[in-house]
Amino acid sequence: MGRERAEALSPYQSKPMVSRPLFYTFSFLSFSCLCSCKQLQEMASQFNLESVREFLTREEDSIVFSLIERAKYPSNLPAYDPSYSTGGALRNYSLLDLFARETEAVQARAGRYRNPEEIPFFPKVLVLPLVPAVHSQVLHPASASVNASNAIWKMYFNRLPQFTAKGDDGRYALTAAADLVCLQALSRRINYGRFVAEAKFRDAPKDYTSAIRAEVDLSDSPFFSFPSYFLMFLQDRDALMRLLTSAAQEETVKSRVKKKAKVFGQDVTVNNISKNESSRPKYKVDPDVVVHLYGDWVIPLTKLVEVEYLLHRLD
Numbered sequence: 195m196g197r198e199r200a201e202a203l204s205p206y207q208s209k210p211m212v213s214r215p216l217f218y219t220f221s222f223l224s225f226s227c228l229c230s231c232k233q234l235q236e237m238a239s240q241f242n243l244e245s246v247r248e249f250l251t252r253e254e255d256s257i258v259f260s261l262i263e264r265a266k267y268p269s270n271l272p273a274y275d276p277s278y279s280t281g282g283a284l285r286n287y288s289l290l291d292l293f294a295r296e297t298e299a300v301q302a303r304a305g306r307y308r309n310p311e312e313i314p315f316f317p318k319v320l321v322l323p324l325v326p327a328v329h330s331q332v333l334h335p336a337s338a339s340v341n342a343s344n345a346i347w348k349m350y351f352n353r354l355p356q357f358t359a360k361g362d363d364g365r366y367a368l369t370a371a372a373d374l375v376c377l378q379a380l381s382r383r384i385n386y387g388r389f390v391a392e393a394k395f396r397d398a399p400k401d402y403t404s405a406i407r408a409e410v411d412l413s414d415s416p417f418f419s420f421p422s423y424f425l426m427f428l429q430d431r432d433a434l435m436r437l438l439t440s441a442a443q444e445e446t447v448k449s450r451v452k453k454k455a456k457v458f459g460q461d462v463t464v465n466n467i468s469k470n471e472s473s474r475p476k477y478k479v480d481p482d483v484v485v486h487l488y489g490d491w492v493i494p495l496t497k498l499v500e501v502e503y504l505l506h507r508l509d
């Protein structure tokens with residue numbers, strides 16, 4: 195059993211390495227996780243659309259900062275090329291894949307994924323957490339595991355060239371670490387769509403129930419035929435999408451992230467004397483790229499998670 199656990203934690207080590215600092219670290223993490231479980235239960239009692247939006251607003255800081263941190267390094271493509279890493283049994287994995295798997299395994303042991311806000315990218319790596327389970331006080335059990343993790347992973351690599359310079363400085367481990375921080379922040383934000391959907395459902399249960407039921411009832415309809423069913427299925431998803439969309443809120447989010455990218459990403463100088471005297475300020479990540487990332491990906495994926503969550507809300 196011990197060996198299995200050690201292998202799950204690190205497929206490359208034949209012997210578990212449990213050092214005293216590691217033991218203390220886990221003890222500390224377990225303690226903080228127990229405290230955060232208490233906080234989770236307290237959060238459940240103050241759960242509403244306003245508190246959910248506050249969470250999304252705070253996550254913007256993490257996302258913008260993490261993109262700025264990743265932009266410190268050039269594209270560093272070998273970090274994503276499986277032929278660069280010597281992964282043994284995992285040779286089809288890139289350095290980033292391996293780094294993400296290993297990091298998630300350690301974090302899983304410390305209880306990160308006991309928190310219903312967190313979803314791993316590699317859920318199949320079996321690791322026994324060192325802390326007790328927490329049952330979400332908020333999410334509906336049948337839809338609690340809805341997530342867009344695969345789409346988030348793909349989206350991130352499509353967007354990478356827009357906020358990193360072309361090039362290779364050999365700092366692949368730092369690059370992979372910065373990537374994982376970005377991916378985890380994006381995942382937390384987008385998969386939080388489950389909580390947003392739950393808050394919206396609780397605010398207007400009748401409206402959402404009729405849109406959700408419309409889809410379920412159709413399959414039993416005597417008029418059911420595959421093409422029309424398929425069409426109506428799409429329409430009902432559309433109805434849910436319309437119900438949960440707030441164009442004004444989306445504009446607010448995009449304006450705010452643009453401002454954050456400008457404020458967090460500018461060079462801070464003493465006495466306003468800048469080395470670069472050109473009048474155009476230079477940002478570490480282009481604020482328009484962050485706006486597009488939100489407008490084209492982050493918000494649409496959050497909405498997909500919301501729709502998917504709601505479709506199972508009455509199961």
Ligand SMILES: O=C(O)C(=O)C[C@]1(C(=O)O)C=C[C@@H](O)C=C1
Nearest residue numbers: 390439440441443444447493496
């Ligand atoms: O704040 C909300 O109401 C959300 O559903 C979140 C969010 C977003 O992703 O920021 C998504 C859909 C809405 O149209 C507005 C904003």
